[in-house]
Amino acid sequence: MSFKIPVHENKSFHTDIPEKEYCKKTTLEYRKKYAQFFTPYPIAKFMVHWILQNKDCKNILDPAFGLGIFARALLEIDPKICIKGYDIDSDMIVKASKIMEGHKVMLHNKDYIYNDWGNKYSGIICNPPYQKFHDYDNKPALKEVEEKLSCSLSGFTNLYTLFLIKSVHQLKEGGRAAYIVPSEFMNSDYGTNIKSFIKQTGALRYVIVFDFEENVFDGALTTSSILLFSNDNRTEASVEFIVIKSADELAALKYKLKDYPSSIGKQVYFSDLKPQVKWRSYYQDLNSVKYKNIVPFTTYGKVVRGIATGANSYFAFNIDKQKKHEIGDKFLLPCITKANQVSGPFFTQNHYQALKKGGKNIFLLNARDTADKNVKRYIELGEANNIHKKYLTSHRNPWYILENRPPAPIWVSVFNRKGLRFIRNEAGISNLTTFHCIYLNMFSSNRADLFFAYLLTDISKRIFNDNRREYGNGLKKFEPNDLNLSHVVDLDKIDSNEELEIIKTFDEYREGVLNTSEDTKLLGKLNELFLSVLMK
Numbered sequence: 001m002s003f004k005i006p007v008h009e010n011k012s013f014h015t016d017i018p019e020k021e022y023c024k025k026t027t028l029e030y031r032k033k034y035a036q037f038f039t040p041y042p043i044a045k046f047m048v049h050w051i052l053q054n055k056d057c058k059n060i061l062d063p064a065f066g067l068g069i070f071a072r073a074l075l076e077i078d079p080k081i082c083i084k085g086y087d088i089d090s091d092m093i094v095k096a097s098k099i100m101e102g103h104k105v106m107l108h109n110k111d112y113i114y115n116d117w118g119n120k121y122s123g124i125i126c127n128p129p130y131q132k133f134h135d136y137d138n139k140p141a142l143k144e145v146e147e148k149l150s151c152s153l154s155g156f157t158n159l160y161t162l163f164l165i166k167s168v169h170q171l172k173e174g175g176r177a178a179y180i181v182p183s184e185f186m187n188s189d190y191g192t193n194i195k196s197f198i199k200q201t202g203a204l205r206y207v208i209v210f211d212f213e214e215n216v217f218d219g220a221l222t223t224s225s226i227l228l229f230s231n232d233n234r235t236e237a238s239v240e241f242i243v244i245k246s247a248d249e250l251a252a253l254k255y256k257l258k259d260y261p262s263s264i265g266k267q268v269y270f271s272d273l274k275p276q277v278k279w280r281s282y283y284q285d286l287n288s289v290k291y292k293n294i295v296p297f298t299t300y301g302k303v304v305r306g307i308a309t310g311a312n313s314y315f316a317f318n319i320d321k322q323k324k325h326e327i328g329d330k331f332l333l334p335c336i337t338k339a340n341q342v343s344g345p346f347f348t349q350n351h352y353q354a355l356k357k358g359g360k361n362i363f364l365l366n367a368r369d370t371a372d373k374n375v376k377r378y379i380e381l382g383e384a385n386n387i388h389k390k391y392l393t394s395h396r397n398p399w400y401i402l403e404n405r406p407p408a409p410i411w412v413s414v415f416n417r418k419g420l421r422f423i424r425n426e427a428g429i430s431n432l433t434t435f436h437c438i439y440l441n442m443f444s445s446n447r448a449d450l451f452f453a454y455l456l457t458d459i460s461k462r463i464f465n466d467n468r469r470e471y472g473n474g475l476k477k478f479e480p481n482d483l484n485l486s487h488v489v490d491l492d493k494i495d496s497n498e499e500l501e502i503i504k505t506f507d508e509y510r511e512g513v514l515n516t517s518e519d520t521k522l523l524g525k526l527n528e529l530f531l532s533v534l535m536k
Helices: 017-025 028-033 041-052 069-077 090-099 139-149 159-169 183-187 191-201 247-259 319-325 349-357 373-384 445-455 458-467 480-484 496-514 520-534
Strands: 059-062 082-086 105-108 121-126 171-182 204-210 224-230 238-244 266-269 294-296 301-305 332-336 363-365 410-413 422-425 435-440 487-489
Touching: 017 090, 041 069, 041 121, 041 171, 041 224, 041 247, 059 069, 069 082, 069 121, 090 105, 121 159, 139 159, 159 171, 159 191, 171 183, 183 191, 183 204, 183 224, 191 204, 204 247, 238 247, 301 480, 319 373, 410 445, 422 445, 435 445, 435 480, 445 487, 445 496, 445 520, 458 480, 458 487, 458 520, 487 520, 496 520
Parallel strands: 059 082, 059 121, 082 105, 121 171, 204 238
Antiparallel strands: 171 224, 204 224, 238 266, 294 487, 301 435, 332 363, 410 422, 410 435
């Protein structure tokens, strides 16, 4: 074998240089295919220290070995320790074998999910592959884990959580585990079953959350957290939630953990740990609890996602494409297809016509009558290009019929960094999944302007933030259910004089925006008016 360098002469062995060099030589697309996002060495050392505090720790498992950054950190402390690793990338296994030559490291080019169920370990350490359910065929993996662990999981479950619960299951009595994962599952609907399983094991001891503005992994927009487990059967055990904002804080925490089980974070006893709630509430202060007169969002309406075509480039049209394929107006649905097509909080017919004249994609194919020869020809073109075989289209019958989504009176942004964007859809047109749709119920539709005036305020966005999802670098995301489970001002607590003042201020603000003379002071006034209602 080449690359045969004695460990004591290899100055990069106890660093993350091998991973950095690998990233330079490998495309991001390839690394995403195998979900290869490497752990920084200082974080690996922190996790290793937790594992090795178990004095009986002799056999260590790394279920997603990569180039062995955890193994190298383990060997820096205990050069004689035995390590077992799994990885599905055969090229990675070859490279890792060369790096680990001369050590008690046994590598397997196999998928951890389907192997090694019969073994238990005194130490497990892992940075599992981060793949969302739609990035791989997750049904076989879900079935495997559900059958082995006798549990039920959501079809939206991400791969990294399957690794996580399998590893917790494989801990010996007294064993420890350390996992670095996105904290997404703790605040997502699909994570409820994962959290239930973790709670039942009683082994989770610490949840260490990195401040979301700091991106731990290059190339992966995730909010990272470290989960530390100890299968020590402590009675009256609790989980401690700790937020880390810097590398220095993490280094200090390493020494505090030596005093385990002494308390160093926010304690939540297992009896009080609720899988069905977002665990963010255990480590961050909630804005909604500061205010009175709030009610569930669903009091006034419901949020659903926009239209999902499954093949936007095929279904989306502009005027030139319409002329090319000779599709009549009645077969095209006016629709916003990209977030950047909407710049302000009010979207009117004038805005829509400007996009139309500018050649933007603002129609969707609406093939209601396949007897039309031009529509029929375009459908045949789609089939010739296998559009009907894509994931979403293959699940529709017929494949070219759009979802039944009436235009929503209010849109809300999906991803954001500066706060939620709400848009009043005065043009009455449809939208793709670039925005979510807000539909008001029959009892609230006549108060749409009053409700929208509230949505424009900073106070509303602060309260919504209790239910956000974080993806690193300040990127936030809201799924429809995140908003449906949020709280808003109780409109019934607004008296008639207050409502008149709010609507007057709102109308002045709207007029200024549409005349390109936005007065942000009016937004401040709206914020004060609603704040007074929330503080009554």
